[in-house]
Amino acid sequence: MEQDQSPEPKNNNRLLLIGALILVLLGINGxxxxxxxxxxxxxxxxxxxxxxxxxxxxxxxxxxxxxxxxxxxxxxxxxxxxxxxxxxxxxxxxxxxxxxxxxxxxxxxxxxxxxxxxxxxxxxxxxxxxxxxxxxxxxxxDNEALYTETTTLKERQNKLTDTISSVVRSNQELSQKVAVASRLQAENIRVGVINSREKEKEDSDNEFKAKRVEKIKVTFNLGRNDVSPKETKEIMMRLIEPDGAALYNLSTGGGTFMIDGSEAFYTAKQDLVYDNTRQPVQFVYAKGAPYKTGLHTVELYEGGVLIGKTTFTLK
Missing domain, CATH: 1.20.58 (Methane Monooxygenase Hydroxylase; Chain G, domain 1)
Structure with missing residues (x-):
């Protein structure tokens, strides 16, 4: 009986050991x-x-x-x-x-x-x-506003410049019209001659004998002009001989003046106060040498502008 019971505890211990080992392995794996x-x-x-x-x-x-x-x-x-x-x-x-x-x-x-x-x-x-x-x-x-302002100012300036230019042109045109309107005119221009005896002679045909001429006498009236100011006027006479040369002598009152931007000679000059009364003006010129025969021209100027012209012939 005792020999049959001894193996059972050993088997139980082995089983317990195996179970514990399995549990340990499972724990490790977990x-x-x-x-x-x-x-x-x-x-x-x-x-x-x-x-x-x-x-x-x-x-x-x-x-x-x-x-x-x-x-x-x-x-x-x-x-x-x-x-x-x-x-x-x-x-x-x-x-x-x-x-x-x-x-x-x-x-x-x-x-x-x-x-x-x-x-x-x-x-x-x-x-x-x-x-x-x-x-x-x-x-x-700001730049846009400044540009707009500048553009506006330029436009105004251009308009003002145009206006000023227009006014200047108008004034120039008016000045030119006034200058033209205020030009004097020499009226009733007559040419006579004076011989060595101081006798004067005029001819309706303005024809004279050269050998009897000692002096040339030019008379005329300054026409009425209500626009021209009443002030001192400078009247110049040019006596142009048949060859086209103007008689010129400093000792007898000759000189030079400007006509249309060019220098020209004048024969005689006198200053007078214009009074708008058709006042008479007279030039008497003595050449001091024999006069050339042929057609002579008399030109009258005031302020460099021609105000009258006539011719006469010396035979």
Missing amino acids: FLFYMNQQKSQQNEKLQADVVSKDAKLEDQIKQYESLKADYERQSQEVQGMGLANDSLVAKLAQINSDLLKLRSFRASSFSVAEQRRFKQRAANFETQLRKKDEEIAQLKA
């Missing part, structure tokens, strides 16, 4: 499975963090690239208005420097502190950008 799960979750979290950092880094780079484009636009606008853009050039240099730093980062090294720092710098750049845009817009509005 622990390993748990650790693998934790590691997998950590890896997923790390990968998600890297993806997030990479996205934030790309977004930050795009924001700086947009800022760079806007500041370049502003620089061109300011240059287009002929203004200095040193401050914009300096900001563009800062933005380019930040872009180089951002592009050198790896997503894993783009820390939260760096994200905050570049985000704050970008915000400052955007604030300055908006402020500069407002200044540029105001400058453009």
Whole structure:
């Protein structure tokens, strides 16, 4: 009886040992499975963090690239208005420097502190950008207003210039009309001769014998003219011989004057106060040498303008 009962406890102990071993193995496997799960979750979290950092880094780079484009636009606008853009050039240099730093980062090294720092710098750049845009817009509005004002002033100036030119032309035309209207006229021009005995002779045909002529006498009246001012007038006589030369002698009162911009000789001159009474005027000229035969011309001038003319013949 005792020999039949001894193997049972040993079998039971073996079974218990095997069961315990199985439980230990199951526990180890469970622990390993748990650790693998934790590691997998950590890896997923790390990968998600890297993806997030990479996205934030790309977004930050795009924001700086947009800022760079806007500041370049502003620089061109300011240059287009002929203004200095040193401050914009300096900001563009800062933005380019930040872009180089951002592009050198790896997503894993783009820390939260760096994200905050570049985000704050970008915000400052955007604030300055908006402020500069407002200044540029105001400058453009001011320039447009100034251009409009300048254009209006130029138009007014052109109109005023045209008006002044028109008035000047009108005044010139009026002056010319007044000058023409105020010209004197020599009326009743008569030519006579005086011989060596101081005897005068006139002829209706204005023909005289040259050898008997000592002096030439020219008389006329200044016609009435209500436009011409009552002032001292300078009357000149030209005695032109048959060959076309005007008699001229300084010792007998001759000289030069201007006719239509050209210098001419006059034979005699006298000043008188015009009184608009058809006052008579007389010239007596002695050549002091024999007169040439042929057709002679007498021209009368006042103020360089011809006021009368006649001819006579010496035979």
